[in-house]
Amino acid sequence: MSKAKAYMQGQKLVTDCDYYDTEGMTEQDIAAAKVVKYAVATESNTVVYIKVAREVDGNPAALTAGQLEGLTSYMNEIKDAGVSVQLRNEPADQMRISLLIYYDPTLLIIDANGNGSQNGKDPVRETTKQVIENLPFNGMFRKSDLMAALQALPCVEVADIKSVKVKPRNGAEWQTVEGYDRPFSGYYSIDALTVDYQPYNAIE
Template identity: 55%
Template sequence: MARSISEIKKEMTAAFIKQRAVIENYGLDTRKTFDQQFSAVSIESVLFYVFAFAVWTVEVLFDKHSAEVDARIEQLEPHTLRWYVNKVKAFMYGRKLVEDADYYDTSGMNQTDIDALRVVKYAVATEDSTVVYIKVAGQKNGQPCLLPDSQFKALRSYVNTIKDAGVSVVLRNEAADLIQINLVVYYDPTLMNSRGELADGTSPVRDVVQNVITNLPFNGMYRNTDLLAAIKEIPAVVVVDIDSTSGGIRAKARTAPDYSQVVGYNRPYSGYYEVNALNVNYKEYKAVEQ
């Protein structure tokens, strides 16, 4: 990354005033800096600025060249899962690809316009038995969502155009997996009431559950231990556990007929979850049995 002009000039002048000949000829004080002994409009200061500007220009050009080389390498990197993910995210709904190419002509478009047409906000690719599977999702209110049929059909046509010959690609555009959560929480009665509410009326357990589920990375793994650990961080919660007598924690893809018990962990078929039911059995924690 290019240094600033002032940084370059400072390094040059610092080396300059350390030279014995310079110290003797200028009568410099070795305890002082260049700026303390030379005026900003002196010929020496002006010359060092010009030299620093030239060096800065070269460094900026090298940075741009490096970025261009990286971009070229990225474009010439087929047959990788990352390449497919980047290409899917680069899809622009309502635009045509450059003829005989796998990219769009975005000249005359600003970044806001480009981002608005790039409807695929989430994507992840995996491979199994020579088939590339790509989960995709749009975005609504900052969360993943199902792509409309029109957008998904256009995306599928785009992928068939840009994919490598002979490679089978399966796109997956699904509504959020449903998850049902049943918990038992032993609370501190001095901080929380039997409805799970604090003195300010908030329900922290429900808030934490929602945050854990919605903040999972796209296609991220849900873990029971992570959820319980997050709830245990609430000061009013003394003990928290999965309420297996009420069904425990269960999840299912929208197209699946039945829920499956989540034992330990689960990865969403669609790539993300929606909390379909949250039941918390609040019990007062008694340190001493009466």
């Protein structure tokens, strides 16, 4: 939502307006004041819900208490009369992934522990993290997308997603993902990633 992203921490709105006077501010000053880097709005039963997040090290993160307080005051000031706005500022949803990977041992790309022969990194784990981290804010996670990315690795003959479980950070129970899931907070953090590596044998 553009209005949430337009919020500037530490600045006052022009009187009776919904914008700021940025005269005298540099582009760096303006960028630093705009603490809301991610925002998505949905409406349900006359209530507008807005998921928000700042950016830390290139990734979404929950706003600080001070940032949220300022944003809440700003939204209450600029919103239309009679419109109810609820801000959702949450830490990343947690995700637990379990994979079964049959790799081609003749290629010497990875070993039974997933260690890469070129740079020492595990291509399966790296690819899985990239799929999750590259999701757009509030984007849908699809198990089929993760499967396609894993199956595209030259060292992988067969990939099987044994399970994916998710829960909001403050949620009580883990939920098994059946097909797809949209994060409550708008983004995920991998809490656990387990990979069972097995050599692929084309001849039984």
